Amino acid sequence: MAQNLPDLGSPGLVNYDRATEIKLGQAFSRTLHTQYDLVEDPQVLSYIRRIGHHLASHAQDPRPFRFYIINDPAINAFAGPDGIIGIHTGLILSAQTEDELASVIAHEIAHVTQQHLSRRFEQQDTLNITSFASLLAAILIGSQNPSAGMATLMGTTGLNLQQQLKFSRIHEHEADHLGIQLLHNAGYDPHAMAHFFDKLSKQYQLYEFRPPEILMTHPVTESRLAQAVARARTLEAKKSQYDPLNLALIQQRIKNINQNQPIGINSHNTVVNCYARLSFNQYNLEHQCLTQALKQHPNNRLLKTLQLTLKLDHDPKNAIKELEALNAIYPQDEAILGILANAYYQQGMFEKAQQTLIKKTPEMLYQYALYQQLSNLFAQQNRLAEAYYYEALANLSIGQHERSRHFLKQSQQANNPSEQPQLNKLIEALAKELNSSINSKH
Ligand SMILES: [Zn+2]
Incomplete structure (x- = not known):
């Protein structure tokens, strides 16, 4: 499925090779486990991983997808290197149905299969892979309290990287497009993505001063919503097979x-x-x-x-x-x-x-x-x-x-x-x- 899509990546950036991606994935995993508050509850993990691997099984990608939960009230999720996907507890708590939650996970899986992360930046020569992974994690996870070391590291390199990682409309469109297809293939409601993002942005307009993190990286525009709805309409609507109790x-x-x-x-x-x-x-x-x-x-x-x-x-x-x-x-x-x-x-x-x-x-x-x-x-x-x-x-x-x-x-x-x-x-x-x-x- 992914192979049939035209390459929409920004020209000029070279994907790093598979070996580098694997090493970066290892360093990223190390950072996650040592510097962030990961949810360790086996039942919660098992549930999220069940959704993630079910969706990923429809993506035909050789990467070993791994799903982790960050214990953080921010409504956020991210796609890291080598198939590592993070979901914040705030996002899990803000979903009303498993379909809504799955829609964000599907979107992140699509970022991985389309290699968006590696297309958006090249590894900074001045950093070793460990520091690079830490910096990447700090930016993707949106740490509230970066450590003192990280603040120094953030300096110019960090700003540079953040700039490169900034929301790219083309990548987001691609991730929505593929994500909705994944949702549908996995038996979820393809309308759930548009619905969830629309709801989040309306809630924020009503109650909050600062938009949830996921809306900062994924602005909900009229055209984005319209495209997501149109995409979902081309797919046969299914009633979700998933037990809402879970x-x-x-x-x-x-x-x-x-x-x-x-x-x-x-x-x-x-x-x-x-x-x-x-x-x-x-x-x-x-x-x-x-x-x-x-x-x-x-x-x-x-x-x-x-x-x-x-x-x-x-x-x-x-x-x-x-x-x-x-x-x-x-x-x-x-x-x-x-x-x-x-x-x-x-x-x-x-x-x-x-x-x-x-x-x-x-x-x-x-x-x-x-x-x-x-x-x-x-x-x-x-x-x-x-x-x-x-x-x-x-x-x-x-x-x-x-x-x-x-x-x-x-x-x-x-x-x-x-x-x-x-x-x-x-x-x-x-x-x-x-x-x-x-x-x-x-
Ligand atoms: Zn995205």
Whole structure:
């Protein structure tokens, strides 16, 4: 689909090559994980990633799309290098339907497939790739409080880059055009994009002094709206297939994460209230409402996962069986995998807990949290060599080579090769991999 479009990019700018894009992606990922407040809640992540990967599966692009959530009330989203897409919690909270939320994600995916980022700028010669990635992140994410170092770095290079990254009407049009097609192909309402942007701009005109970030980079003009509506009309309108309950539950989770305590009596929806209370309440006195909710929504993954998490307390054997079945149905759902592994561990099945994670992690796209869980499991068993080894892998998975090397050294020191020859082999293999990455670093 993307290939059939004429090249609308600005002439004169050369795309950087794939190897540079991959390196920049790694550095960008490292920056995201170390300098920004990322949402770590597995259920929220799993939900957003489900939408993102479903949309991306219609884009026919070889990049490994990865979706992260920035815990930031700004209504914003961005497309970074090498398929990294960020969505601010403010955007998730401001959407009324999953279609609206998906419309922005689809738009960002289109920026990636059309290589807009790499067409808009060339890497600044004066910066190494790490500083360049930090600067790029600061501009794309719109950090409210840039660090002192970043402020200096921003200087002229930053202003230059910001200028280059500024909204390009042609790119935005292209991203709208392709994004609406993606939305439609993925079974969402193609009108959702025009609708959402129109609503945001009207809300802002009524209530706010400063437009939401996404409107600063994506001004809603009459012609933009008209084009989006016209584009959507050429596509057969579908009724969305998506359960509206999911977005409401996820929004409630996000609110609760930021309150650090259970809230949830603020929703008109009794199912959402029930979910909020049970997810964050230590006492779990009201399972009744969940049984009721599941009767209304028997296939809802979030409700089912919550039910099984609670069931682990009083009927762990059966809860584990059902979690295993759920994990088989949704093999890419990291939230379910993590809960299952933890359940094994709580039931004294340490070997099974670690094996479940070890077997699964290499095939998962997002490995960081899983490797960290593994590291924690081994640490709790006082098996430090393994704990350090998995900490090294966790860091490697987000491009943190320095830290990875540091933990690998610790692992080496803690390990006794004659007792654990298998681990020794793994350590040596990882050391080799890290060494070869030094040589190709710059
Ligand atoms: Zn855009």
